[in-house]
Amino acid sequence: MNFDFSDAQKALKQQTRGFLRAACDTTVPRRVLENADEPYAGELWQQICANESLGIAIPEEYGGIGFGYLELCVVAEELGRAIAPVPFSSSVYLATEAVLLGGSEDQKQALLPKLAAGEAIGTFALSEGPGQATEANLQTTLKNGRLSGTKVPVPDGDVADFCVVVARDGNGASLAVVDLGADGVSREQVDTLDPSRSNARITFDGAEAELLGESGQGWQLKNRVFDRAAVLFAMEQLGGADACLEMAIGYAKGRYAFGRPIGSFQAIKHKLADMYIKNELARANCYYGAWALSTDAPELPVAAAAARVAAIQAFHFASKENIQTHGGIGFTWESDCHLYYRRAKLLALSIGSERVWKDRLVSGLQEEAA
């Protein structure tokens, strides 16, 4: 039994944490949040590219450094802790995984080295507005290599160079890669709950696109991409939840009321104990998901769903109760509490809501039992 990260992985985690503490304190996401002209922290992104973090899990033959997914997981956790305002999740968890899983050899050779080096930002477009996207209700179409329809919100869609789009063609759902600078693509930033991570509305009007994977197999491929991304998103959420708990503990120790630190009152203690409990449940499920991801285990769909559900719950609870622990000051714009509260909801709804993942989890259990 060795259910832990290796010493080298822990060292990478410490190194990443140290780097982000210096390069991405909360003034950085706040700056992006408050500045509509800065869709992501460019300088930080350049440093992350220079650290070769984008290609951690990309094999060397495609320009990556080929470490593996446990290494990517520890980086994701630290990016989450720092609520880093960069297009890492779109480019690495979604676009890279889609190309790795569905891309032809030519597509991999063309796209992965650029993704690894940060020369191109990729993203993934599924949602077409409020309501759950399903294979049956997709409106975006792919006909004769041309995409038509509107996707919103597309994470980092305003800054990405290319996008993997889920669209309907003659055989059902398919994935297609589209150059976002091409003719027939128009895009604009949309306001969201978390402006520290930009999102776009993208309209395709006969834009040229290339099939990724087999026609008609897009929904299954999307599910496999999301299973893998779910673990990585969950690691980010775990990092964010831990940051909230640390922030709440710090405040509860230093804030005095009724002549004593508020952290000495059981109402606060029990709240923070509950945060710790939820974070530990999430951590355990996330680590198991990380193991399943790194070994491509048959348990991955259920493990990923469990990690995703636990991490959504932990970050949501920690971010809202962190505000509550702070009281009035926690409701102000100046306080950092809302940065986490916003990010928690953004991440909770990326790649599908808690309810959707719970359903996938139970479906997975039913399949295992059958």
Add this chain to the structure above:
Amino acid sequence: MDFNDTPEQAAFRGEVRAWLADNAEPRKDRPSVSRRLDAEEGLILAKKWQNVKAEAGYACRHWPVEHGGQGRPMIETIIYDQEEASFDVPTGFFGIGLGMCGPIMAKYATEEQQARYIPPMIRGQEVWCQLFSEPAAGSDVAGLRTRCHRDGDDWVVNGQKVWTSGAHYSDYGILVARHDSSLPKHKGLTFFFIDMKSPGIDIKPIKQINGGSNFNEVFFTNVRVPDSQRLGAIGEGWQVAIATLMNERLAVGDAPPPDFREVMKLAASCLLDGKPALEDSAVREKIADWYVESMGMKHTKARTLTALSQGRIPGPENSIGKVISASKLQNVSSFGADLMDMGGVVTDPSLMPAAALFQQSYLYSPGLRIAGGTDEILRNIIAERVLGLPGEIRVDRDVPYSDIPTGS
């Protein structure tokens, strides 16, 4: 990361599995043997089983050889417990003795006393109980009132204990009593082990809300205890008591059923609006919640085991276990009964799914949220010891015990 045993651990697990298959029945989807039988029959079977286990070298395997163990690594005891959990064996009588009394005897008793008392404890021949809680000292156990005073070579004990598991079938017990009420409450306590058959001990079972009687009230009237049975110095009773509670057995098995698995099975067979309840999204969400909690605990234990098998001290993460599992059991039980709709109130095992497991656990689960540290005390412990929040403001710490308000 890998979940595999080392070759040595795998060999041991295989040996244990084979031995259990030869000596015990696999667990079935019904209340365990310990819940099906009354305490008297259960005890006879449990003593027999414990002895079989000890003869085979599987009881307290990590204890030192001189105390009757095998001197093997802790991980082997854990592997044995994991494997045994899949079998329906009579348990529940030796947890206190082996989990608390044995280790504290090993730490504080004389060598002769250890040689006399520990081996029969391991073999299930003598059962031990723990006498800490009192009617006016539950969560605040240091507020206990049972008195003791020195009389020649003996101490004389008067007072009352409560919630003593198995006092009526125990041969020995460990006891904390107050020798000096003029000292602050934590400083006036002294610790003993006692013969439960001593004159002056009167035991009355407590009837619980589930109708069972797993606990007792124990009354002491001029009970004489030799000073040689004192564990620790006079006035050191609180430190010894804390050391005892620290020894609580590392819980490594799965939480007792019913859990998400049983709910899934039930939901597949119960109809809701004419369709299997398992298709209902509200039901599915609950199953997912409990799965996440169950797996969260399972993998948290895996983190603890990793630390143990690498010879490290486990982190504090295991402290979340009981808070989660007790409430989950209560919620799962209640929900299981709900799925049976109007029929869910029936407790006759012959009429009910899973032999009324959900109904039974509905009635015993409230006790799990209280025993061994209430949900509230456990949250205090997490907040103070793990998160480092300031301690409670104590109004009773530095005053003589006799001056502390009691409300009565």
